[in-house]
Amino acid sequence: MAAEEQDLLALRRNSTLSSLVADRIERFILSGQLPAGERINEAVLAKELGVSRGPIREAARLLASQGLVEFVANKGAFVREVSRAGLLEIYDLRAVLTGHACELAARERDEGGVSALRGLHAEMSDAAKSDPALYYTLNLRFHDQLVRMASSPRLQAMIDGLVKEMHLFRQVSLSRHPDMAQSNREHNEIIEAIAMGDEASARRLGEAHVRAGKMRFETAARSTAS
Amino acid sequence: MAAEEQDLLALRRNSTLSSLVADRIERFILSGQLPAGERINEAVLAKELGVSRGPIREAARLLASQGLVEFVANKGAFVREVSRAGLLEIYDLRAVLTGHACELAARERDEGGVSALRGLHAEMSDAAKSDPALYYTLNLRFHDQLVRMASSPRLQAMIDGLVKEMHLFRQVSLSRHPDMAQSNREHNEIIEAIAMGDEASARRLGEAHVRAGKMRFETAARSTAS
DNA sequence: TCCGAATTAACTGTTGACAGTTTATTGTTG
DNA sequence: CAACAATAAACTGTCAACAGTTAATTCGGA
Numbered sequence: 001m002a003a004e005e006q007d008l009l010a011l012r013r014n015s016t017l018s019s020l021v022a023d024r025i026e027r028f029i030l031s032g033q034l035p036a037g038e039r040i041n042e043a044v045l046a047k048e049l050g051v052s053r054g055p056i057r058e059a060a061r062l063l064a065s066q067g068l069v070e071f072v073a074n075k076g077a078f079v080r081e082v083s084r085a086g087l088l089e090i091y092d093l094r095a096v097l098t099g100h101a102c103e104l105a106a107r108e109r110d111e112g113g114v115s116a117l118r119g120l121h122a123e124m125s126d127a128a129k130s131d132p133a134l135y136y137t138l139n140l141r142f143h144d145q146l147v148r149m150a151s152s153p154r155l156q157a158m159i160d161g162l163v164k165e166m167h168l169f170r171q172v173s174l175s176r177h178p179d180m181a182q183s184n185r186e187h188n189e190i191i192e193a194i195a196m197g198d199e200a201s202a203r204r205l206g207e208a209h210v211r212a213g214k215m216r217f218e219t220a221a222r223s224t225a226s
Numbered sequence: 227m228a229a230e231e232q233d234l235l236a237l238r239r240n241s242t243l244s245s246l247v248a249d250r251i252e253r254f255i256l257s258g259q260l261p262a263g264e265r266i267n268e269a270v271l272a273k274e275l276g277v278s279r280g281p282i283r284e285a286a287r288l289l290a291s292q293g294l295v296e297f298v299a300n301k302g303a304f305v306r307e308v309s310r311a312g313l314l315e316i317y318d319l320r321a322v323l324t325g326h327a328c329e330l331a332a333r334e335r336d337e338g339g340v341s342a343l344r345g346l347h348a349e350m351s352d353a354a355k356s357d358p359a360l361y362y363t364l365n366l367r368f369h370d371q372l373v374r375m376a377s378s379p380r381l382q383a384m385i386d387g388l389v390k391e392m393h394l395f396r397q398v399s400l401s402r403h404p405d406m407a408q409s410n411r412e413h414n415e416i417i418e419a420i421a422m423g424d425e426a427s428a429r430r431l432g433e434a435h436v437r438a439g440k441m442r443f444e445t446a447a448r449s450t451a452s
Numbered sequence: 453t454c455c456g457a458a459t460t461a462a463c464t465g466t467t468g469a470c471a472g473t474t475t476a477t478t479g480t481t482g
Numbered sequence: 483c484a485a486c487a488a489t490a491a492a493c494t495g496t497c498a499a500c501a502g503t504t505a506a507t508t509c510g511g512a
Contacts, residue, residue: 015299015300015473016297016299016300016494016495016496017495017496018495018496019299039463041462041463042463042464043462043463043464051496051497052496052497052498053464053497053498054280054495054496054497054498055495055496055497057284057464057465058283058284058287058495061284061287061288061291062287062290062291064288064291065287065288065290065291065292066291067380071242073241073242073245073464073465073503074241074242074463074464074465074502074503074504075463075464075503075504075505076463076464076465077464086380089378089379089380089381090380092326092330092378093323093326093378093380093381093384096322096323096325096326097319097322097323099322100318100319100322104318152315152318152319153315154293154312154315154316154319154388155315155319158319158384162380242464242465242466243465243466244465244466265493267492267493268493268494269492269493269494277466277467278466278467278468279467279468279494280465280466280467280468281465281466281467283494283495284465299473299494299495300472300473300474300493300494300495301473301474301475301493301494302493302494302495303494
């Protein structure tokens with residue numbers, strides 16, 4: 001399979017145990033198997049994964065670089081907690097950076113990229129009616145494609161990190177899009193601005209799109225206040 | 227001294243060898259003692275700093291999180307190289323993020339912070355005429371203060387990282403401000419926008435200020451082309 | 453019964469040694 | 483003399499054990 005092949009390539013290019021362990025731990029964290037705030041017990045994880053504590057520590061440091069874990073001296077590595085305020089902060093940053101990404105994408109004028117976006121948009125239109133989970137997955141791919149089209153590795157890394165951090169927020173209500181149709185209409189506007197090379201509009205629309213997500217979360221959270 | 231006291235506090239709060247080693251290595255890198263592209267020889271550094279290789283490795287991973295070094299499997303840690311294109315990329319990101327910081331600062335309406343900015347601005351006006359090195363130092367503090375006033379830890383970390391990365395660019399022509407007076411006029415405009423709580427202007431001016439720095443670099447580099 | 457000090461257990465931080473890979477060197481052949 | 487293969491050195495990746503710190507438990511006293 002393509003996915004496995006890519007895994008093997010990544011393995012060969014970066015064949016260190018630490019990175020494999022890091023991937024595993026990252027999945028543990030993002031899946032909620034390691035809850036936010038939890039300490040990462042090195043000995044237990046080492047035994048569980050069948051490796052020594054060294055790679056575990058290095059993996060934790062790697063994840064710390066992505067903002068997923070936090071080190072406290074003589075206490076160890078903890079899965080980072082993201083507060084409500086932190087989440088709003090992340091939304092703002094992601095909005096600003098996404099806007100920048102759209103501006104750069106509009107400047108690049110990558111036709112192949114634009115048609116990829118159009119394809120995803122069409123798929124999402126269907127999924128919006130029938131399959132929210134699929135919409136969610138496609139949405140991630142859409143935004144990933146968008147950011148890649150900015151061809152700015154640092155920008156991509158920053159946004160990736162922010163997206164991962166968002167998943168550390170306790171409530172998982174993020175995965176639910178209250179209004180997928182509206183969200184996808186915004187996607188379409190962004191695509192057209194990029195296709196036309198309209199940098200200013202692309203930036204404004206990209207930023208507004210994420211800000212809209214923030215506001216959707218704020219109102220949803222307000223109504224779900226415990 | 228206050229600085230030493232703060233160091234001691236940081237030491238007590240985070241009394242791990244790794245972090246101390248990381249600080250040392252970071253200074254080596256930023257001072258050019260470890261040039262960009264150079265491999266970090268763990269054994270040599272360990273001997274030099276009188277510690278084992280473990281802390282060195284962890285410190286390197288810590289620095290990797292700040293974008294200062296890069297790991298290659300089975301080859302080790304290398305001081306990251308920043309190309310001309312990379313530097314321009316960083317300038318853009320910093321511009322966008324600084325604009326955001328200014329917007330947030332304007333929203334906060336922190337009078338103490340504003341007067342701190344005004345104080346630095348006055349000092350810099352003097353330094354601009356007599357002491358470029360001092361101006362450079364004050365400029366760093368000015369931007370630091372600006373970002374702190376946004377009270378967004380993630381934003382601060384991001385910009386800090388970008389500023390550090392900029393220093394990895396080979397040519398050190400960054401430290402020279404071709405037109406300190408103009409730069410400081412821009413500072414003043416930013417301060418006033420923040421003081422008035424004019425978020426939109428603060429953002430626009432903050433972003434433009436860093437973009438101006440980028441353009442100053444571009445023209446300076448063009449004339450210094452080897 | 454509850455609070456606090458002393459003791460014990462658990463865990464992280466650090467070290468030195470071993471295994472596997474990469475790079476440099478040497479020797480060989482056309 | 484140059485190109486290539488084999489060998490040796492250097493270095494990273496991993497491991498298991500030790501030291502130091504933090505957290506939990508036990509014990510004694512009010």
